[in-house]
Amino acid sequence: MTDGVLSPTPQEGFRSGFACFVGRPNAGKSTLTNALVGRKVAIASSKPQTTRHAIRGIVHRPDAQLVLIDTPGLHKPRTLLGERLNDLVRGTWTEVDVVGVCLPASQKIGPGDTYLVGEIAALPKRPKLVAIATKSDLVSPDRMAQHLLAIAALEETLGVSWSSIVPVSATQGEQLDVLADELVALLPEGPMLYPDGEITDEPEETLVAELIREAALEGVRDELPHSITVQVEEMGLREGRPENKPLLDVYATMIVERDSQKGIVIGHRGSRLREIGAASRQQIEALLGTPVYLDLKVKVLKEWQRDAKHLNRLGF
Numbered sequence: 001m002t003d004g005v006l007s008p009t010p011q012e013g014f015r016s017g018f019a020c021f022v023g024r025p026n027a028g029k030s031t032l033t034n035a036l037v038g039r040k041v042a043i044a045s046s047k048p049q050t051t052r053h054a055i056r057g058i059v060h061r062p063d064a065q066l067v068l069i070d071t072p073g074l075h076k077p078r079t080l081l082g083e084r085l086n087d088l089v090r091g092t093w094t095e096v097d098v099v100g101v102c103l104p105a106s107q108k109i110g111p112g113d114t115y116l117v118g119e120i121a122a123l124p125k126r127p128k129l130v131a132i133a134t135k136s137d138l139v140s141p142d143r144m145a146q147h148l149l150a151i152a153a154l155e156e157t158l159g160v161s162w163s164s165i166v167p168v169s170a171t172q173g174e175q176l177d178v179l180a181d182e183l184v185a186l187l188p189e190g191p192m193l194y195p196d197g198e199i200t201d202e203p204e205e206t207l208v209a210e211l212i213r214e215a216a217l218e219g220v221r222d223e224l225p226h227s228i229t230v231q232v233e234e235m236g237l238r239e240g241r242p243e244n245k246p247l248l249d250v251y252a253t254m255i256v257e258r259d260s261q262k263g264i265v266i267g268h269r270g271s272r273l274r275e276i277g278a279a280s281r282q283q284i285e286a287l288l289g290t291p292v293y294l295d296l297k298v299k300v301l302k303e304w305q306r307d308a309k310h311l312n313r314l315g316f
């Protein structure tokens with residue numbers, strides 16, 4: 001198969017379809033998506049609820065194409081943004097072929113997990129379910145055995161049925177193949193959905209905005225993550241450059257809710273802003289393979305998370 005060309009008649013037995021990972025915040029969904037796809041497409045961070053878009057990663061195999069949709073964690077909505085995120089998650093569950101429920105081995109199954117699995121059990125059109133015991137590298141075999149039993153017990157208490165239960169470590173690359181096999185086995189037979197080699201159908205602007213947001217979240221106080229969003233205003237190759245020395249201009253704005261947050265993001269004499277710029281520029285260059293000129297601004301949009309007009313404009 002050639003790069004970028006859809007095969008009109010895939011081999012017999014070829015499978016294709018959609019899967020998404022769900023789980024409480026910080027369960028390891030984004031990291032798992034990236035590990036399976038083999039490149040950074042969804043942002044992962046140590047702070048909960050950093051994923052906002054249903055970013056897709058695509059796993060290409062000789063026998064299958066698995067399209068992964070990364071959803072935000074389901075949580076008690078406190079703002080209009082929160083409600084919209086929850087709707088997005090539930091909507092995704094009914095559209096995919098398989099849902100992988102991520103249950104981190106490093107934590108006991110708790111009310112957050114049972115709430116989530118209960119919500120899936122209550123869906124009228126229930127997807128096939130695979131339970132994934134994430135972060136297996138963090139626990140002993142004994143603890144893992146306990147965890148797997150607790151996961152199996154959810155079948156009875158919550159009325160779900162696992163197609164399989166798979167322990168994985170996304171960071172150590174353990175059992176990723178096994179998980180991919182299990183997910184692929186649950187897809188219907190069908191043609192390739194995306195050209196070979198494509199890893200995501202998110203526009204580059206969205207990926208760039210996510211990388212900047214990720215850099216902005218590094219080492220800031222806990223209340224800030226929910227308040228930052230990034231917009232790429234303009235992006236394009238600079239004209240008049242020699243062909244072997246391209247430069248990509250990126251004009252982006254970080255949007256926060258309050259003046260005090262603007263101060264945090266900018267830092268003492270602009271030091272934080274410079275750090276964010278340098279870190280995200282490096283990531284964008286790695287993603288797109290071109291040197292980048294990044295113009296990064298900060299803007300306050302008061303209470304944007306609660307304002308329907310702002311949310312619509314920002315694409316939520």
Ligand SMILES: Nc1nc2c(ncn2[C@@H]2O[C@H](COP(=O)(O)OP(=O)(O)OP(=O)(O)O)[C@@H](O)[C@H]2O)c(=O)[nH]1
Nearest residue numbers: 026027028029030031045048049051135169170171
């Ligand atoms: N040790 C270990 N850490 C992991 C593993 N997978 C993820 N993590 C860490 O767990 C944290 C959360 O991972 P994410 O992938 O961002 O989790 P998420 O479920 O996408 O989080 P939200 O976007 O908040 O819903 C990060 O610090 C990851 O590095 C793993 O297999 N092993």
